[in-house]
Amino acid sequence: MCVAVPTRIVAIEPGPMPMARLEPGASPASCCLAYVPEAQVGDYVLVQHGFAVELLDPAAAALSLAAFAELGLAPGSAAP
Amino acid sequence: MALRVMVGEAVAGVDARVVVERTPAGEVVDAHLDLSILPRLEPLLAGRPVEQVPPLVERLCGVCPAAHHLAGVAALEALAGVGPIPAEARRLRRLLHHGSVLTMHAHAFFAAGREQALALRRLGKAAMAAAGSPGHFPVSAVVGGVAGPLVADAAEGCVRDAPASLALARDLFDWALGAPSGRGAENLADGIGRGAGFGGFAGADVALVDGRGRLDPLGDRLRAVGPGGAVIVAGAAAGEWDRLIAEGRPGEAASRPRLLAGGAPGGHYRVGPTAQLRVAAPATPVAAELAAEWRRRGGGALAARAVMAAASVEAIAELADGGPGAGDLVAAGGASRPAEAAGAAGAAGAAGAAGAAGAAGRVGVGWVDGARGLLVHRYRVGGSGMVEEALVLTPTAQNEYWLSRLLVEALAAGAAGAAGAAGGPRGADLEGAIREADPCLPCVAAPAGRMGVVVETVLAGGE
Numbered sequence: 001m002c003v004a005v006p007t008r009i010v011a012i013e014p015g016p017m018p019m020a021r022l023e024p025g026a027s028p029a030s031c032c033l034a035y036v037p038e039a040q041v042g043d044y045v046l047v048q049h050g051f052a053v054e055l056l057d058p059a060a061a062a063l064s065l066a067a068f069a070e071l072g073l074a075p076g077s078a079a080p
Numbered sequence: 081m082a083l084r085v086m087v088g089e090a091v092a093g094v095d096a097r098v099v100v101e102r103t104p105a106g107e108v109v110d111a112h113l114d115l116s117i118l119p120r121l122e123p124l125l126a127g128r129p130v131e132q133v134p135p136l137v138e139r140l141c142g143v144c145p146a147a148h149h150l151a152g153v154a155a156l157e158a159l160a161g162v163g164p165i166p167a168e169a170r171r172l173r174r175l176l177h178h179g180s181v182l183t184m185h186a187h188a189f190f191a192a193g194r195e196q197a198l199a200l201r202r203l204g205k206a207a208m209a210a211a212g213s214p215g216h217f218p219v220s221a222v223v224g225g226v227a228g229p230l231v232a233d234a235a236e237g238c239v240r241d242a243p244a245s246l247a248l249a250r251d252l253f254d255w256a257l258g259a260p261s262g263r264g265a266e267n268l269a270d271g272i273g274r275g276a277g278f279g280g281f282a283g284a285d286v287a288l289v290d291g292r293g294r295l296d297p298l299g300d301r302l303r304a305v306g307p308g309g310a311v312i313v314a315g316a317a318a319g320e321w322d323r324l325i326a327e328g329r330p331g332e333a334a335s336r337p338r339l340l341a342g343g344a345p346g347g348h349y350r351v352g353p354t355a356q357l358r359v360a361a362p363a364t365p366v367a368a369e370l371a372a373e374w375r376r377r378g379g380g381a382l383a384a385r386a387v388m389a390a391a392s393v394e395a396i397a398e399l400a401d402g403g404p405g406a407g408d409l410v411a412a413g414g415a416s417r418p419a420e421a422a423g424a425a426g427a428a429g430a431a432g433a434a435g436a437a438g439a440a441g442r443v444g445v446g447w448v449d450g451a452r453g454l455l456v457h458r459y460r461v462g463g464s465g466m467v468e469e470a471l472v473l474t475p476t477a478q479n480e481y482w483l484s485r486l487l488v489e490a491l492a493a494g495a496a497g498a499a500g501a502a503g504g505p506r507g508a509d510l511e512g513a514i515r516e517a518d519p520c521l522p523c524v525a526a527p528a529g530r531m532g533v534v535v536e537t538v539l540a541g542g543e
Contacts, residue, residue, distance in 0.1 A: 003119060004142030034194065035187065035525075046142040048525035053187065054142050056216045063217055067139035071124045 004046035004054070005068060006061035007031075012041055020045065020052065095532030096514055096523040098487055101540040109540040111487035113514060115333035115480060118521070123331075125470040130444075130461045131156060131223075137457070137472060139217060143520055146180035146208065146218045147450040148457070148472070150298065153221040154446025155457040158318060162224045162414050168407040169225035170298070172211045175235075175399040176220045177297055177448060178392040179207025184451035185353075185389040188382060188518075191528040192255045196248050200389060203238060203245045207396045210234035224414015235400040242397035246366060249393055253370050253386035257379055281482055282307055283348035284339055285355035288449040289315060294363040295356055295391070297449040303359050304339055304349060312343030318445040321458060327473070334480045337473060350482040351453025351475050352518060353384035364398075367391035381516045388451070441468050452518055454478060476519040483517035510535070 011021040018033040022045075031047045033039050036055045044061035045052035056064065097114035121140065125133050134152025138145035150173060157163055165173075183204030189197040212220040212228045220226050284306050288299035293315070301315035302324065316324050328336035338347030349355075357375070362368045367390045374383055441460045448455050453475035460469040490509035511531040518524060523531050 003121075003140050006142070035190065037198070048143075048522035049531075051525045053525050054216060056142075060216045063135075064139045064142065067136050070136065071121065071140070073119075073124075073140075 003073075004048065006044035006046060006056050006064050008044050008061070009039060009041050012039070022047070095534045096510070096521065098510055098514075098533060098535050100487075100491065100535055100537045102537055103540050108488060108491050110484065111491055112334065112484040113480070113487065113519065113521075114536075115476065115519070115521075118333040118476065120331055120333060122470040122472060125467050128467050130159065130459050130465055130467050133459060133467060133470060134457070135217075142216070144180065144184060144450055144452070144455070145216065146176055146213070147448050147455045149218040150177055150221055151446045151448045151455050151457040153223060154318070154448070155444040155459050156223050156446070157414075157444070158446060159442055159444030159459060159461060160223060160413070162411055165411055166225055166408040168229075168405040169409050169411070171399055171405065172226045172230060172409075173221055174298055175207050175230075175396065176211035176213055176218055177450075178395045178399065179204045179209075179211065180218075181297065181451045182207065182389055182392040182396065185385045185392070187525075188385050189252050189255075189389075192252055196252065199241075199248055200245055200393075203241050203393065203396065206234055206238050206241070207400065210238055210400050222410065222414065224412075225408070225410030227409075229409065230400075230404040232403055235403070238396050238400035242393055242400075245393045246390060246397070249386055249390035250366070250370070253374075253383055253390065256383035256386050257374075257377055280307060281350060281485060282345055283350060283482065284312055284344040285358040286313075286339070286349045286351050286454060286478075287356040287359035288447065288454065289360050290363070291315075293360055295360045295449075296363065299449065302447070302454075304341070304343065305359050306343045309358075310343065312339065312341050318447055321445040321456065322443070325473075333477065335473075335477050336481055337478055348481045349478065350517075351449070351478045352381070353388045353451075353453075354381045354516075355453060356449065357384050357387060362387065362391040364391050364394035366394055381518060385451075385518075450475065452476065452479075452520060474520065476521070479517045479519065483514065483519065486513035486516050489513065 007026045008023040009020045010023050012033065013019045018037060019030055020033050020039065021030050022028070028047065028050060031045065031050055031052045033052050036045065036052045039045060039052060039055050042058070044056040044058065046054040046056065099112055099114055100108060101110045102108055121137070125136070134149060134156065137152060138148040141148055183201050186197045186200035186204060189200070208214070208218065210231050212226065212231060284304045286302065286304045288296055289301050289303045290296035290299045291301070293303070300317060302313060303311070303315055304313040306312050313324065324340060325337050326340055328338055339349050340347060357371050362371050367387055370387045370390055374387055441462055443458065443460045445456065445458045455475060456471065456473040458471040459467055462468050487510060490513040494509040510533045514531065515524065526532065
């Protein structure tokens, strides 16, 4: 099953292929917003292969991050 | 490998890893896509209250949460013995599912035109909102029904925008059929996935159908047809799952599930749009017309996705029309909130379900036929409602064998034609094969022609 951890957008460089800078510590550090052009600073995105493929609001991102933490899969949590 | 490391690799942008087995003379014996970065999360679900499983799984899978949402709730309903689902609730669940399917299919067509793909995606999102799930994670389905009525203004928007989206789907179908496949195409990005499909698959095709044998992504019957079109399984219910399909390598990402009814060598089968169109006809007129043309012209997976996108657009237009219905939203014995399902599972359905499952524990199976194909949730619970064993069988796992055949075919074609650097397989051949099977992996998010493919060669029969 593919998994995707939400990451917050901290800055956007507009253009034909808009690029987002992601929150410190994120990997990758940036992504392309071509698939989700409606994204704004503060939104969370799911990134695959350098592209944001889905957009989440902060509440949805919190649910997702909580699920990862619940199963001990979040970065920094103890390995299962 | 620790599960947490696997998750880290799975979410990072990684290339597709193809493992090719060759004889010492260089002959290709086999090939497969390395799925080891995909975690099997089921062991982590054991010991949890069963009603927690669907929301946990859907929130981990960011790509297709609606499919997990619907399959998971259906599994809880099977455990609780709740049903039949009221007609209005079925309507809204279908609307949610078709919205999700359209959103996912739209992603495949960015190469054809970004605005066209975004338009389809907007309609898909609007359909999900009309079904009561405006955000990324769906909240529409509850045990026995849905949480709320049709959202009228979102539904009206769907009805208004559907005709233009249907015309787009037709155009995308023509585009998908309009050029030769990526092999030999000068413009890799333009050619990959388009045109005729790969050669025949020696396994079966599996999809969900309705009572009339038409494709139904939320159908309660599974149909399997063999390579020549002979029916292997006419229409099996979810409760028959353990007699239908078994994993050859339980617990592995590439678990090689197989049909137990036979009818295809090794019981191998595939799921997804190509399989769907080979199993049955779409239930809507434009999609049915496109499907007939797809069959006549030997279309591949990309064109099949366009057909199924059209089917979802047509379904959305029909389901969103007419305003909120007057019927019940939740069946008797259902739960208005997911947390109440534990009570329902423990009381209303316990006696009957326990009798059916025997001493081994109660089992509930739910399924949906999504954008990538059949997704199955199977839960076995103890008397306390805690999960003893869970199975989340994804389309990617079910298509892994088919993908291995596609890779072998691509390698053979690459060897027969122009070779890549140092005589190795051309990346475009392997990318085309991977996109044909459309695994749920980060690499498929790369634009057409830009998928990184790493080939590892191993000696056949060696370690």
